[in-house]
Amino acid sequence: MVRTGGLATTLAAALWLWPAMDAGADGWPVRPVKIVVAFAPGGSADQFGRLLAVDLSAAFGQQFFVENRAGNSGAIGSAQVARAEPDGYTLLIGGSGPHLTGPAINPNIGYDPLTDFTHIAMIGADSYAWAANPALGVQSIAELVTLAKARKQNPITSSSPGPGSLGHLLIEQFKSKAGIDIQHVPAPNSGVTDVLGNHISMTLTAMMTVGEQVKAGQLVALAVTSTERNPVFKGIPTFAEQGYPDVRGSTWFWLCGPKGLPPDVVNKLSEATRRIVRSPKVQDHFRKLALLSKDLDVAAVQAFLTEEYGFWAPLARNAGLKIQ
Numbered sequence: 001m002v003r004t005g006g007l008a009t010t011l012a013a014a015l016w017l018w019p020a021m022d023a024g025a026d027g028w029p030v031r032p033v034k035i036v037v038a039f040a041p042g043g044s045a046d047q048f049g050r051l052l053a054v055d056l057s058a059a060f061g062q063q064f065f066v067e068n069r070a071g072n073s074g075a076i077g078s079a080q081v082a083r084a085e086p087d088g089y090t091l092l093i094g095g096s097g098p099h100l101t102g103p104a105i106n107p108n109i110g111y112d113p114l115t116d117f118t119h120i121a122m123i124g125a126d127s128y129a130w131a132a133n134p135a136l137g138v139q140s141i142a143e144l145v146t147l148a149k150a151r152k153q154n155p156i157t158s159s160s161p162g163p164g165s166l167g168h169l170l171i172e173q174f175k176s177k178a179g180i181d182i183q184h185v186p187a188p189n190s191g192v193t194d195v196l197g198n199h200i201s202m203t204l205t206a207m208m209t210v211g212e213q214v215k216a217g218q219l220v221a222l223a224v225t226s227t228e229r230n231p232v233f234k235g236i237p238t239f240a241e242q243g244y245p246d247v248r249g250s251t252w253f254w255l256c257g258p259k260g261l262p263p264d265v266v267n268k269l270s271e272a273t274r275r276i277v278r279s280p281k282v283q284d285h286f287r288k289l290a291l292l293s294k295d296l297d298v299a300a301v302q303a304f305l306t307e308e309y310g311f312w313a314p315l316a317r318n319a320g321l322k323i324q
Contacts (some may be wrong), residue, residue, distance in 0.1 A: 010079045032063040036092045038077025040070040048123045049093045059272040076099030084110040086260035088317025094256040104316035113187035116288035118261040119301045125250040125292040128225040141242040148180035155183040158202040167204040172319040174247045207290040232290040
């Protein structure tokens, strides 16, 4: 999925000069801290990781750096961190794919998303939208359902970021709730080019991926999948507003590490990360890029992810998705 390349640069430019934090009795950190990003450079996880690396380096007076360990939809890098020493020197940008949906469809993923990690602080999320080529002739979810029912022999097509992705699961969830058939077509870059060319009718993907095309009128956004309207695209209703409250979700990213991290290290990292994310300048840039954020303490992060896994895992299983 192609992301806005300027996110890391823009957010790094918003860096506050954080006062150096007390290293504590054990002196942590006394050497560089690695932040593993389980995806290739340039994506949202990578850019969030590089933002934190810059700001956490300033906060603690020690180098934090990103190491990209892409592969198996984020599972390779996540498994590496799950097996790392819980000493505070190996961290991870956790994500909805490898932690909330991946374990439900991949029985051999190699870790438990809730018990094999110490979840520290939320960072941000991609807001999702269902965007259609104007030639499809629909302006709302109700119109989409009507058209889909009339096209049983020639199903409407919709792309997503890929098999088992949040977009794919949301398509399957909507089909089940609406009682219609829509043909899922996984495609590079969420199929945006194919949708613009009307080779695929729709795409359900991150707003960062289709936002400019929606603004330009090249695509019609029927709904956003967040529980509230996106502050940048206030004219696009949610699925809940259109009668489908169970069709919801965003791709969240958070800071975590292996299970058993020292509480003192966890609390320092949580405090610093939350301060970075809620700073006015970072929040302003999040709004400009249609990103979402949550300010949660350590216990609330664990509770939120437990609830989200309880929601997404059954959906993945019920959709019959399996990745070996």
